Amino acid sequence: MSTIADRLIEDEGLRRGVSRLTPEKIEKVFKELIAGECGARLKTYVESCVRCGMCAKACHYYMSHKDPSYTPVAKVSQTMWRLLAAGGRVEPQVIYECAQVAYTECNLCRRCIHYCPLGIDTGYIISVVRRLCHKLGVTPQYIQDTAHSHSAVLNQMWVKDDEWPDTLQWQEEEAREEFPGLRIPLDVEGADFMYSVIAPEPKFRTQLIYQAAAIFNAAGLNWTMPATPGWDNSNMAMFTGDSEIMSRVERAHYETAQRLRVKRIVMGECGHAFRAVYDVANRWLGWKWHPVPVVHSVEFFWELIQQGRIKITHKYADPVTIHDPCNIIRGRGLMDKLREVTHFLCENVVEMSPNREHNYCCCAGGGVINCGPPFKNVRIVGNSIKAEQLRATGVHTLVAPCHNCHGGLEDIISKFGLGMHTKFLGDLIYELMEKPEAE
Amino acid sequence: MHALYDLAVGPLAWLAFGVFIIGSVYRLLAMRALALRKDGAFVAYVSWPHAFKSLAHWFTPFGALGWRENPGVTIATFIFHICLFLVPLFLMGHIVLFDTFRGWSWPALPDGAADVLAIVVVVICAYFLWRRLSVPEVRFVTSAQDVLVVSLVGLTFLTGVLAYHRIGDNLVLTTLHILSGEAMLVAIPFTRLSHMLFGVFSRGYIASEFGSVRHAKDW
Amino acid sequence: MKRRTTPLALVAFVAALLLALPALSQQDMTxxxxxxxxxxxxxxxxxxxxxxxxxxxxxxxxxxxxxxxxxxxxxxxxxxxxxxxxxxxxxxxxxxxxxxxxxxxxxxxxxxxxxxxxxxxxxxxxxxx
Known part of the structure; x- marks a missing residue:
C-alpha cells in the first residue's frame, strides 16, 4: 500500500528545515512538546482509537483518491503514532513526511468528528504534529512566509503600516464616486463595531472593502476600521503551529478593538480568521471567551436583514447553491443564518448534499492553500468529491462566505470544468441592494 | 488441569476483577488529573447537557453520520457491544458460580438465547478480523495489538460456546474460557479496550466543544 | 383361579417394590x-x-x-x-x-x-x- 513516502513533493522550506535536523534534536523537541503542551486529549485519542476505519468516508482526500493512506486515521498513524512509537527519535526524513501530511493533506475541517464514535479530534492531533514541525523549523515555504509577515507587520500580506489607511482612503474615494456621503471611518472611538478583514482584501481584493463600506453606508451604521496594525484578523501562524505569533496577532486584534472601545468586532467573510479569533487564540491568551464580542459577517448580515436595514431591489434570479465553510458552520453553527440570508437574497437555492455540518471541505482551508504552488495540484485533485457534489447541483452560482473556500472552490471549478462562479454574500448584497445615494 | 481450573475460578478470578476495577478507576482518575493539569483551557468548556445529547445520538444505531455512512460496521458494532455486556453478565453458568460460592443470584438469560448471542459475538469477531485484514483503510492502520484484542474477545466467547455445547474436553475448554475472559478483563484498562472507559468522555468533551462553543451538532 | 391369584401377586409385588425402593433407587440412580x-x-x-x-x-x-x-x-x-x-x-x-x-x-x-x-x-x- 502506498504511503506518504511515495508521494513526497519538493518544498524548499521543508527541505531546508529537515537539513538542519538530527534524530537527537527531533527527539528532544518532541519529548518537550509532549511533556509540555500535550495532556489527556492526545493520550486518550491515541490510546482509545480502535482503528475501525469508520472515519475514512469523512475525508474528502480519501473520498477523492480512495487511497487508504489518506484517511484521517491513516494521517495520524503516519505522523503522531509513528513519532510516539519511536519516542520522537526518528530520521529527519520522517519529519518531512509528517510535515507534508500535516500541512498539505489535512484541512483541519473536523468533518471526521461526525464519523468517529469516540469523538476523536483528528484535527487536534494534526495540529500537534504541525506544532512539532514548527518547533523543528520544518514548515512549507509559502505558508511560513505568511507567518513571517504576521510576525513582522501583524498582517498576513506584508502590508506596511501606511499602506493600510492609504488603501482604505483610496477605497473611500472610489466609493464616494458612487455614494457621495460614504465614509470608511478610521479609528473612531466608541463606534458600534470594528470591522476587520484579512490582509488579502487590502492587498488584492479591495473591491470587498468597497462593497462592505457601501453596505454599511446604506444601512446607516456607526462603524469603524482601525488605522493601526491589529486590523488584520487572519492568522496563518495558527496553521503553521506558531502559537506564539498566533496569539500576538490576536492580542493586537482584540486590543485594537478595546482601544477603540467598540461594542464588538464584525469580521469579514473569512472562515479561518474567525476560527482564530473566536475559538483558538483566545484560549492561548487565557480568555475563555473573547474580551470583545466577535461576530462573523454571515451573522451580522442576518441581523441587518432582521432589522430591515438591508433593502434589496430584486432577488438574484439564477439558481444558487450554498457551500458551508467548516470554520463558521462546524466552527460556529451559522448554517441556518447563512440559509436565511441566502434565501432573502436569492430566488432559487439548490442545496448540495451533504450540507450544513456535514458538508465536504473546500480543501483549501487549514492553511493548505497557503502552502502554495508546490501542493496546489494535490489539493485540487484531492477534492474531486467536492467537484462531483457541486456538479450534481446543476447550478452556476455558488455562495461561499469564506475566502479560503473561494480560493479552493474556484480551483476545483476550473480544473473540473464546472462552469460555476463563486460569490460572497457581500457580492450579492452589494449587487442587489437599494443604493439610495447612488448617482 | 483440575488445579489450573481451581486457580482460574478462584484466585485468578479475583485478581482479574481486582485489576479490572482498580485499574479502571486508577486510569480514569489519572486521566482526569492529567486533563485538569494540562488541558485546563479545554476542560473549561465541558458541558454535560451537550455531552448527553450527543451521546444519546451516538448510542442510537444510525443516529450519527458516521453510523449511517458505515451501515455494516454499525450493525455489527451495536450487536457486538450489546451481546458483549449482556451475555457474560446474564449467563446462567456465570450466575451459578456466584450463586454457589457467594450466594449472589440474579435473573439469567435463557440458555438458548445466550448461546445464540454468544455465537453472534464470535461471528462478529471473525467479521472484525476479516475487516482488519482485508479492508484497505482498516488494514493500513492495523497493528498487532488490534488483532490481539479482537482475537482475545473472540477466543473467550468461542471457548465458552464450545464448552456449552460440550465439544472437546470440557475441563480444558472451560479453563481456557475462564483464563481468556480474565485476560480480557485485565486488558481493558491497559489496551485499546480502554475505549470502554474513555469513549464516553472523549465523545462528551468534543460534544461540549461543538455544543457550547461552536453551536453545531457533532453527530 | 386365575382371576384371584393375579391381583394378589400384584399386591405382593408392589409391596415388595415399595419396601425395596430406597435401595433400588440408589442402585439405579443415574x-x-x-x-x-x-x-x-x-x-x-x-x-x-x-x-x-x-x-x-x-x-x-x-x-x-x-x-x-x-x-x-x-x-x-x-x-x-x-x-x-x-x-x-x-x-x-x-x-x-x-x-x-x-x-x-x-x-x-x-x-x-x-x-x-x-x-x-x-x-x-x-x-x-
Whole structure:
C-alpha cells in the first residue's frame, strides 16, 4: 500500500528545515512538546482509537483518491503514532513526511468528528504534529512566509503600516464616486463595531472593502476600521503551529478593538480568521471567551436583514447553491443564518448534499492553500468529491462566505470544468441592494 | 488441569476483577488529573447537557453520520457491544458460580438465547478480523495489538460456546474460557479496550466543544 | 383361579417394590433428582450414587445427607431417604439454601476441595449415555 513516502513533493522550506535536523534534536523537541503542551486529549485519542476505519468516508482526500493512506486515521498513524512509537527519535526524513501530511493533506475541517464514535479530534492531533514541525523549523515555504509577515507587520500580506489607511482612503474615494456621503471611518472611538478583514482584501481584493463600506453606508451604521496594525484578523501562524505569533496577532486584534472601545468586532467573510479569533487564540491568551464580542459577517448580515436595514431591489434570479465553510458552520453553527440570508437574497437555492455540518471541505482551508504552488495540484485533485457534489447541483452560482473556500472552490471549478462562479454574500448584497445615494 | 481450573475460578478470578476495577478507576482518575493539569483551557468548556445529547445520538444505531455512512460496521458494532455486556453478565453458568460460592443470584438469560448471542459475538469477531485484514483503510492502520484484542474477545466467547455445547474436553475448554475472559478483563484498562472507559468522555468533551462553543451538532 | 391369584401377586409385588425402593433407587440412580424444579435449564447432573460413593470411598451418608440445627448444617444427623427438596426449597426463604445452590455446593464444593471429580458445567449436566 502506498504511503506518504511515495508521494513526497519538493518544498524548499521543508527541505531546508529537515537539513538542519538530527534524530537527537527531533527527539528532544518532541519529548518537550509532549511533556509540555500535550495532556489527556492526545493520550486518550491515541490510546482509545480502535482503528475501525469508520472515519475514512469523512475525508474528502480519501473520498477523492480512495487511497487508504489518506484517511484521517491513516494521517495520524503516519505522523503522531509513528513519532510516539519511536519516542520522537526518528530520521529527519520522517519529519518531512509528517510535515507534508500535516500541512498539505489535512484541512483541519473536523468533518471526521461526525464519523468517529469516540469523538476523536483528528484535527487536534494534526495540529500537534504541525506544532512539532514548527518547533523543528520544518514548515512549507509559502505558508511560513505568511507567518513571517504576521510576525513582522501583524498582517498576513506584508502590508506596511501606511499602506493600510492609504488603501482604505483610496477605497473611500472610489466609493464616494458612487455614494457621495460614504465614509470608511478610521479609528473612531466608541463606534458600534470594528470591522476587520484579512490582509488579502487590502492587498488584492479591495473591491470587498468597497462593497462592505457601501453596505454599511446604506444601512446607516456607526462603524469603524482601525488605522493601526491589529486590523488584520487572519492568522496563518495558527496553521503553521506558531502559537506564539498566533496569539500576538490576536492580542493586537482584540486590543485594537478595546482601544477603540467598540461594542464588538464584525469580521469579514473569512472562515479561518474567525476560527482564530473566536475559538483558538483566545484560549492561548487565557480568555475563555473573547474580551470583545466577535461576530462573523454571515451573522451580522442576518441581523441587518432582521432589522430591515438591508433593502434589496430584486432577488438574484439564477439558481444558487450554498457551500458551508467548516470554520463558521462546524466552527460556529451559522448554517441556518447563512440559509436565511441566502434565501432573502436569492430566488432559487439548490442545496448540495451533504450540507450544513456535514458538508465536504473546500480543501483549501487549514492553511493548505497557503502552502502554495508546490501542493496546489494535490489539493485540487484531492477534492474531486467536492467537484462531483457541486456538479450534481446543476447550478452556476455558488455562495461561499469564506475566502479560503473561494480560493479552493474556484480551483476545483476550473480544473473540473464546472462552469460555476463563486460569490460572497457581500457580492450579492452589494449587487442587489437599494443604493439610495447612488448617482 | 483440575488445579489450573481451581486457580482460574478462584484466585485468578479475583485478581482479574481486582485489576479490572482498580485499574479502571486508577486510569480514569489519572486521566482526569492529567486533563485538569494540562488541558485546563479545554476542560473549561465541558458541558454535560451537550455531552448527553450527543451521546444519546451516538448510542442510537444510525443516529450519527458516521453510523449511517458505515451501515455494516454499525450493525455489527451495536450487536457486538450489546451481546458483549449482556451475555457474560446474564449467563446462567456465570450466575451459578456466584450463586454457589457467594450466594449472589440474579435473573439469567435463557440458555438458548445466550448461546445464540454468544455465537453472534464470535461471528462478529471473525467479521472484525476479516475487516482488519482485508479492508484497505482498516488494514493500513492495523497493528498487532488490534488483532490481539479482537482475537482475545473472540477466543473467550468461542471457548465458552464450545464448552456449552460440550465439544472437546470440557475441563480444558472451560479453563481456557475462564483464563481468556480474565485476560480480557485485565486488558481493558491497559489496551485499546480502554475505549470502554474513555469513549464516553472523549465523545462528551468534543460534544461540549461543538455544543457550547461552536453551536453545531457533532453527530 | 386365575382371576384371584393375579391381583394378589400384584399386591405382593408392589409391596415388595415399595419396601425395596430406597435401595433400588440408589442402585439405579443415574442423575441427581431434579423433579422439584418446575423448569429445567440443563439436563440433570449425572450422578450414579453407589458408583460415586465407591469411587469416592464414601461410607458416611451424612457427608451428603446432612441434617440442620439452628439454621446451620448438622453433620450429626443422617437424613438418608428424605428428598433434598423437602428442606431445600427451590425458592428458599432468606437464610436458607435454595435447592440449586444446595446441589451445586454439595457436588462442586466437594469436588473443588477434594480436587477430584467434574467441576465444569458440561461435565455434570450432560445427557445420560
Amino acid at each position: 442423575t441427581v433428582p431434579d423433579e422439584a424444579f418446575k423448569t429445567r435449564t440443563r439436563p440433570p447432573a449425572l450422578f450414579k450414587h453407589d458408583e460415586h460413593n465407591e469411587k469416592a470411598k464414601l461410607d458416611d451418608c451424612t457427608a451428603c445427607h446432612h441434617g440442620e440445627k439452628d439454621g446451620k448444617r448438622d453433620p450429626g444427623a443422617d437424613t438418608s431417604g428424605i428428598p433434598c427438596s423437602d428442606c431445600h426449597a427451590v425458592e428458599a426463604k432468606p437464610g436458607r439454601t435454595p435447592l440449586m445452590r444446595a446441589f451445586h455446593k454439595q457436588c462442586l464444593g466437594c469436588h473443588m476441595t477434594q480436587k477430584k471429580g467434574p467441576v465444569t458445567c458440561g461435565d455434570c449436566h450432560k445427557p445420560v449415555k
